[in-house]
Amino acid sequence: MSAVLVVHGGAWAIPDELAKASVEGVKSAAREGSSVLKGGGNALDAVEAAVRVMEDNTVFNAGHGATLNIDGEVELDAFIMDGRTLASGAVSSVKNITNPVSLARAVMEKTSHVMLTDRGANLFAESIGISTVPTETLVSEYERKEWELHKNYITGVKEDFGLKRAHDTVGAVAVDCAGNVACATSTGGIRNKMVGRVGDSPIIGCGGYADNLSGAVSCTGHGESILKVTLARLILSHMDQGKSAAEASELSLQNMADRVQGAGGAVVVSPSGQWAATFTTERMAWAAVEQDVLWFGLDPNVKQKEKFHQ
Structure with a gap:
């Protein structure tokens, strides 16, 4: 079978000044992840590679460029899951790791746990030789300005989430030539969130899920809403009942809106x-x-394509 990789750079009211960079960013991430697949890598390797590209791109709210909490600090969450074995790893509230998705994978592969948080995640990173960086190096000039404008959490949430607006998480899903699926998500969370707030992204079944028997999902949007409906698992449950990927996603997102x-x-x-x-x-x-075609989009019901080149 042909391998497929899909990435997102966040579902929200992306302003025009970030639109082009956001599309170019997800295209670059998709190329990187797909190159891994075409080079014989597995789905897990591919989603990690794709998400790392977006964590390194300051246009996205993950790794470099992450949003700031109410105290003006970076707190990062990430999750990765292998659909072949259901192995998964997650980190939350880490402050000085450039690629939290890779730390999440290390939690999955090198510990007997699923999630590590805050100081414990950093201690683990240190113990396995993952280097840290000064937190301020993760803060983009754009985010610092936005944080200054929206210091009040309630105001910020209303502006970002009102009228079908949300905030941006990055993520990827893939199926490799062997039929194995995987997912990964990474985020800086909501701007001006409370210190220690954790959204859906690192929570299994909410921000992502992968199972070879069903498929793989990576979610983005208002974390508290996604948590309440366990969105990723809800989508896959519809697929288990025979719905297509598009139908399952639409039904589940509508359910979240209604409930x-x-x-x-x-x-x-x-x-x-x-x-x-x-x-x-x-x-x-x-x-x-998909095969030799790179599909991409930004606005509703608009899908563009070009020839895939590595």
Whole structure:
């Protein structure tokens, strides 16, 4: 079978000044992840590689460029899951790690736990030789200015999430040539969040889930809403009942809107290679590589394509 990789750069009201960079960013991430697959790598390697590209790109809210909490600090969350074994790893509230998705994978592969948080995650990173950086090096000039403008949390949430607006998480899903699926997510969370706040991104079944029997999902949007409906697992439950990736995503996002008035998006891939990128926010930057075609989009119901080149 043909390998497929799909990435998102966050579902929210992406302003025009960030639109081009957001689309180029997800295209670069999709190329990197797909190159891993085409080079014989597995789905887990591919989603990690794709997310690392977005963590290194200051246009996205993950790693470099992450949003700041109410005290003006970076607190990062990440998650990764292997659909073949259901092995998973997550970190939350880490402050000085450039690529938290790789730390999450280390938690999965080198510990008997699923999630490490805050100081414990940093101690673990130190113990396995993952280097840290001064936290201020993760803060972009754009984010510092935005944080200064929106110091009040309630005001910030209303502006970001009102009228189908949400905030941006990055993520990737993939299926490799062997039919194995994987997912990964990474985020800086909501701007001006309380210190220690953890959203959906590192929580299994909420911000992401991967199972070779169903498919893989990475979610983005209002974390508290996603947590309440366990969005990733909800999407896969619809797929288990025979719905397509697109139908399952649309039904689940509508359920979240109806039940908790939450907006967001998701990228999904099935073990057979069927995929979807769906959102209920104003925009979501996404890209997918299927065979030799790179698909990408930003606005609702607009899908563009070009020839994939590594």
